[in-house]
Amino acid sequence: FIKLKPFGHNYKSTCPFHNEKTPSFSVNTNNQFYHCFGCGSSGNAITFLMKFSNLEFRAAIEYLANEAGLRVPELDNETQVDKDRYDKAYSLYDVIKNSYIYELENNNETLKYIKSRGISSDVAAMFEIGFSSADWDKGTDNHKNNPALMAELGIIAKGRSDKLYDRFRGRIMFPIINEKGACIGFGARTLSDEMPKYLNSSDSFVFKKGNELYGLYQILKQKKKPENIIVVEGYMDVIALASFNVNNSVASLGTAITKNQVQKILRHSNKITFCFDGDAAGKKAAWKALLNVITFMHKGIYVKFVFLPEGEDPDSFITKHGKLKLAEYFRGAKNLPDYFFHYMQNLHMGDDITTKANLINACQEIIETIPKSTFRSLMEDRLNKIAGINIAKVDSSQFKSLNTFKSKSNTPNKLLAMIVQQPDLIKDLSDEKEDLISLQQNDALLLEICSFIQSMDYKLTTAHIIEKYRDNDNSDFVCNLASTEILIPSKNRLAECKALLAREKSLLTQESINALLKKSKAQKLNDEER
Numbered sequence: 001f002i003k004l005k006p007f008g009h010n011y012k013s014t015c016p017f018h019n020e021k022t023p024s025f026s027v028n029t030n031n032q033f034y035h036c037f038g039c040g041s042s043g044n045a046i047t048f049l050m051k052f053s054n055l056e057f058r059a060a061i062e063y064l065a066n067e068a069g070l071r072v073p074e075l076d077n078e079t080q081v082d083k084d085r086y087d088k089a090y091s092l093y094d095v096i097k098n099s100y101i102y103e104l105e106n107n108n109e110t111l112k113y114i115k116s117r118g119i120s121s122d123v124a125a126m127f128e129i130g131f132s133s134a135d136w137d138k139g140t141d142n143h144k145n146n147p148a149l150m151a152e153l154g155i156i157a158k159g160r161s162d163k164l165y166d167r168f169r170g171r172i173m174f175p176i177i178n179e180k181g182a183c184i185g186f187g188a189r190t191l192s193d194e195m196p197k198y199l200n201s202s203d204s205f206v207f208k209k210g211n212e213l214y215g216l217y218q219i220l221k222q223k224k225k226p227e228n229i230i231v232v233e234g235y236m237d238v239i240a241l242a243s244f245n246v247n248n249s250v251a252s253l254g255t256a257i258t259k260n261q262v263q264k265i266l267r268h269s270n271k272i273t274f275c276f277d278g279d280a281a282g283k284k285a286a287w288k289a290l291l292n293v294i295t296f297m298h299k300g301i302y303v304k305f306v307f308l309p310e311g312e313d314p315d316s317f318i319t320k321h322g323k324l325k326l327a328e329y330f331r332g333a334k335n336l337p338d339y340f341f342h343y344m345q346n347l348h349m350g351d352d353i354t355t356k357a358n359l360i361n362a363c364q365e366i367i368e369t370i371p372k373s374t375f376r377s378l379m380e381d382r383l384n385k386i387a388g389i390n391i392a393k394v395d396s397s398q399f400k401s402l403n404t405f406k407s408k409s410n411t412p413n414k415l416l417a418m419i420v421q422q423p424d425l426i427k428d429l430s431d432e433k434e435d436l437i438s439l440q441q442n443d444a445l446l447l448e449i450c451s452f453i454q455s456m457d458y459k460l461t462t463a464h465i466i467e468k469y470r471d472n473d474n475s476d477f478v479c480n481l482a483s484t485e486i487l488i489p490s491k492n493r494l495a496e497c498k499a500l501l502a503r504e505k506s507l508l509t510q511e512s513i514n515a516l517l518k519k520s521k522a523q524k525l526n527d528e529e530r
Contacts, residue, residue, distance in 0.1 A: 032463035035483035044463035100130025134170035154202035240315035298373030304333035
């Protein structure tokens with residue numbers, strides 16, 4: 001796909017994922033891993049194919065298997081049972097979705113309401129909008145053969161005397177469609193003032209609301225690589241925008257946008273615009289979104305924030321004022337760095353030393369979550385200008401509480417980086433097993449990775465570990481560990497690991513002693529504690 005040139009023990013090339021003149025894309029053949037030091041893109045052969053050729057996971061696996069002359073294994077019995085369970089859920093959701101659409105088409109009152117909200121029949125069809133009957137048990141009666149599955153999917157619920165009843169009644173139904181086009185849940189809006197106004201499917205084995213985005217399927221159906229994706233708060237916002245031919249918006253499902261949802265968006269577009277109400281709740285949602293997206297900013301992405309007048313959301317605003325007026329607000333959008341520093345300076349207003357120190361500390365804590373990159377350096381430069389000092393010369397630990405500083409030892413990360421890059425080290429640390437267990441108690445990820453390596457009966461590479469954490473909250477962190485430069489020859493790393501473990505054991509012992517000394521001032525210690 002790209003030309004690689006030898007560079008020491010590795011290979012180099014210009015990055016295929018961002019524009020550059022000087023090669024910064026590195027491929028490590030021993031670890032089966034690539035990393036771009038420019039945009040931060042990294043992963044294994046599967047990741048590369050998915051990103052470069054826009055393939056889904058299974059298609060990438062099949063391509064690689066074919067290249068290697070291998071057959072993709074058939075599903076084993078256990079996996080087949082699991083697949084059948086998913087297929088039954090998708091099939092049931094599809095039948096119920098169609099029954100809701102039928103209900104809407106035959107309910108003149110609800111059709112009038114939908115039209116009064118500016119939703120055309122074309123837009124209703126695009127989003128497969130339906131209506132649930134006000135009856136308590138119509139859905140239950142229609143699907144008597146699947147009560148257990150319907151209950152598990154949150155479509156029906158148990159009432160008094162264990163009687164089953166329909167969870168969604170007398171509501172407009174918005175099917176939640178995943179990227180493959182399968183219905184996996186519903187959002188529901190009441191026609192009256194009944195609370196809650198919005199109701200979502202509960203999480204199930206096919207639906208995790210923190211992973212899904214309403215409207216993404218409809219975007220991708222029209223354009224595989226949308227230039228920009230707008231993130232709004234509700235179903236009606238997405239539908240109202242589509243009614244005005246703005247067909248690139250998605251909504252989180254009743255929660256603040258999550259990191260998993262951000263990752264899902266970034267698989268399809270490198271530009272995100274968050275659009276929120278300008279009131280306190282909207283600003284709170286925007287800040288949560290910023291905290292979840294800022295850790296990805298090293299990847300060469302563009303993030304902006306649009307705030308509508310207080311009391312307005314995209315639905316109400318575009319309905320009242322039209323598309324052109326909304327476009328004016330989008331032209332005045334704040335980029336992420338501007339919004340970040342504006343928000344933090346408003347939070348810490350004042351010129352006194354204490355306020356300035358708190359501002360620097362708060363900004364640093366968030367900026368440090370960004371992997372080392374050009375973007376992070378520029379954010380640090382801007383903080384320097386705001387602070388009026390060179391913060392790099394200041395030991396940031398002085399701004400942190402003693403407890404936070406003590407508990408954030410770098411030992412687990414250093415050890416993890418070496419283990420991720422050289423998994424064989426685990427076998428040679430058997431004599432240090434107790435020290436490793438002590439350290440793992442304070443670091444769940446270290447325990448997980450060590451257990452994974454030990455459980456395999458074949459030689460693991462970095463690529464295997466990266467693959468384990470695909471689409472996981474720790475995915476970026478593991479990739480960063482894999483690309484961390486370790487200036488220690490491979491043959492000396494075992495000794496370094498042992499030294500790190502000995503140091504950590506000493507620190508943990510000292511922490512225990514300090515805690516007991518403190519306790520002894522307030523109460524008498526028992527024999528074991530003494």
